[in-house]
Amino acid sequence: MNDHMTNELGWMLDEVLKVPEARHAILLSADGMLRSHSQGIGRDEAERQAAALSGLQSISRSTAEFCGDEHSPWRQTLVEFADGYVFLVAAGAGAYLAVSATQHVDMETVTYRMQKLVDRLGKELTSPPREDAAMAPGASPS
Amino acid sequence: MGSAPVSDQVYLSDSVRAAVKILVVGHFAVGKTTFVGTLSEIRPLRTEEIMTQAGAHVDDLAGSPEKTTTTVAMDFGRITLNDHLVLYLFGAPGQKRFTRLWKDMMYGALGALVLADTRRLDASFDIMGLLEEHGMPYAVAVNQFEGAPLFPEEEIREALDLLPETPLVTCDAREAGSSTKALISLVEYLQTRTPAQEQR
Ligand SMILES: Nc1nc2c(ncn2[C@@H]2O[C@H](COP(=O)(O)OP(=O)(O)OP(=O)(O)O)[C@@H](O)[C@H]2O)c(=O)[nH]1
Ligand SMILES: [Mg+2]
Numbered sequence: 001m002n003d004h005m006t007n008e009l010g011w012m013l014d015e016v017l018k019v020p021e022a023r024h025a026i027l028l029s030a031d032g033m034l035r036s037h038s039q040g041i042g043r044d045e046a047e048r049q050a051a052a053l054s055g056l057q058s059i060s061r062s063t064a065e066f067c068g069d070e071h072s073p074w075r076q077t078l079v080e081f082a083d084g085y086v087f088l089v090a091a092g093a094g095a096y097l098a099v100s101a102t103q104h105v106d107m108e109t110v111t112y113r114m115q116k117l118v119d120r121l122g123k124e125l126t127s128p129p130r131e132d133a134a135m136a137p138g139a140s141p142s
Numbered sequence: 143m144g145s146a147p148v149s150d151q152v153y154l155s156d157s158v159r160a161a162v163k164i165l166v167v168g169h170f171a172v173g174k175t176t177f178v179g180t181l182s183e184i185r186p187l188r189t190e191e192i193m194t195q196a197g198a199h200v201d202d203l204a205g206s207p208e209k210t211t212t213t214v215a216m217d218f219g220r221i222t223l224n225d226h227l228v229l230y231l232f233g234a235p236g237q238k239r240f241t242r243l244w245k246d247m248m249y250g251a252l253g254a255l256v257l258a259d260t261r262r263l264d265a266s267f268d269i270m271g272l273l274e275e276h277g278m279p280y281a282v283a284v285n286q287f288e289g290a291p292l293f294p295e296e297e298i299r300e301a302l303d304l305l306p307e308t309p310l311v312t313c314d315a316r317e318a319g320s321s322t323k324a325l326i327s328l329v330e331y332l333q334t335r336t337p338a339q340e341q342r
Contacts, residue, residue, distance in 0.1 A: 031163055031250025032218070032232060044184040044220075051218035051232065052187050058246035059215060 009036040012117055016097070019113050021105035023084065028053055030094045053088055053098050060088075076111065089114050092122045163230045163250050164328065166217065167273070168257030169265035170236040171206045173285040173315035175217050177257060178233045180321050182219025189215035206287075212237065216247065221325070229325060244272065253332045254280040255324060257315065260290045263301045270302070281309035281331050283324035307331070 013025040017038055024041040028034055032054030037046035060077040064070045079086040084102045087110055091097040097118060101110055166174050179186050190211040217233025232251065234244045248254075254273050258266045266282075273280050282302060286292075293301070299310060309327040313320035 029250065032247070033161065033163060033230060033250065047220060047230070048184065048187045048218060051216065051230070052189075055189070055216045055243065055247075058243050061246075062242050 012036075013038045015117055016099055016110075016113055019099075019101070019105065019110050021102040022110060023100040023102065025100075026050055026053065026098045027091065028096050028098070030054060030057070030096065035095065049098070053096060057088060057096055078107075085110075087111060087114060089118060091118045159226050161228050161230060162252050162329075163232060164325070165247060165251045165254035165278070166231050166233040166257065167244075167254050167269050167280075168236055168285075169259070169262065169269060170212070171209055172236060172257040172259050172265075173287075174233040174236060174257055175213050177285070177313075177315040177321055178217040178219040178231050180316055180318055181221045181231065181325070183222060184220050187216065187218035189213055189217070214240075215243065221322070223322075223326065223329065227329065229329070231325075238268070241272070245276070248273075248276050248278055251278065253328055254278050255328050256280050256282045257285045258282055258298075258302065259287060260284055260293055260298065261287070263298065266302060279332060279335060281311070281324070281328035283321075283327075284310070284312045285315045286312050 009027055013027060013036055016022060016025045024046075025038040026034065026041070026046055026049055027036040028050035032051045034043075034047045034050040037043065041049070056077055056079070057074070061074045064072045064074065075089070077086075077088040079088075082103070084100060085105065085107065086098060086100050087107075088096055088098045089111070097114055099110060099114055166178055168174050175188065175190065179188075191214045192210060193212050213233065213235045215235065217231070219231045219233075221229050221231065223229055232247050234240070234247050256266060256269055256273070270280065270282075282304060284298060295310060298304075302310075304310060309331045311320075311324050311327050313324040315321055
């Protein structure tokens with residue numbers, strides 16, 4: 001990913017965190033690799049969270065049948081803690097956006113802002129294939 | 143609040159180029175969580191839960207009676223192999239009921255390390271079958287448990303029905319040296335694969 005691209009994504013995460021009481025934002029690709037993170041969270045932590053969030057998305061999706069129709073498209077996962085929330089939404093094909101916030105956040109505002117940014121920057125958020133020149137992928141998306 | 147691009151440095155050097163996703167797979171209790179925990183240079187992601195009675199019917203604990211927890215989602219860790227290569231290790235759950243998550247986890251991975259136990263070599267077939275089904279290249283590392291039978295490499299190859307080119311090594315998942323070597327054998331194997339093999 002070139003610098004221009006990375007900065008664009010960083011700018012987008014800044015936008016989301018303008019919502020009062022928002023904590024951190026992470027952009028990850030569907031394979032669980034970190035693409036960008038807000039400044040308040042360290043890289044190591046952000047990479048671990050990116051992996052966890054991809055697992056969360058996968059597991060969330062597998063509960064569709066429990067909800068009624070196993071083919072119903074997944075929209076969002078919301079995790080609630082005693083002192084806050086984690087929101088996870090799709091951010092274009094092959095990417096997800098996660099935002100954490102305190103328990104005082106206005107949930108509608110967060111999801112609205114997340115969705116607006118995803119819409120606006122949908123193209124930029126789509127994960128390009130990673131450039132691993134030495135070793136090409138052995139599998140296509142399942 | 144400002145944002146930091148992924149390229150900001152913690153202890154990854156500037157010259158680090160390739161970030162490679164690798165799966166660590168294997169049957170129940172073969173040592174996947176131990177392996178990722180041994181090698182990760184960052185605090186690993188763990189999703190361990192105490193095993194319940196309901197699970198005990200399904201999960202064969204014969205080989206490791208002291209084991210009290212099992213992975214319910216995934217393991218994750220990072221290891222910088224050299225200046226050019228960082229491996230992101232995704233450990234998949236070993237139990238059949240998690241196959242769906244397992245399939246999602248293959249997305250974007252370049253290869254898999256299959257951990258095997260010589261006391262239960264047959265338990266590795268399902269795992270290798272799933273990988274082959276998805277065209278995922280793999281190497282096999284025998285995680286050598288105390289008291290587990292020691293077989294000559296040829297016998298293990300035969301028992302697992304490995305292709306001649308599939309790397310087979312032995313490691314102790316609790317120990318970094320042999321575990322790193324197991325990963326390196328996988329990476330070298332991935333690097334030798336020709337473009338023709340990679341286009342699937
Ligand atoms: N002797 C010996 N014990 C090991 C080794 N690797 C792991 N163990 C032990 O074997 C047990 C199982 O290890 P785990 O790392 O939990 O196995 P796992 O594959 O992650 O298991 P699941 O996630 O439940 O499928 C634990 O009690 C470990 O301490 C090894 O190389 N030698
Ligand atoms: Mg485990």
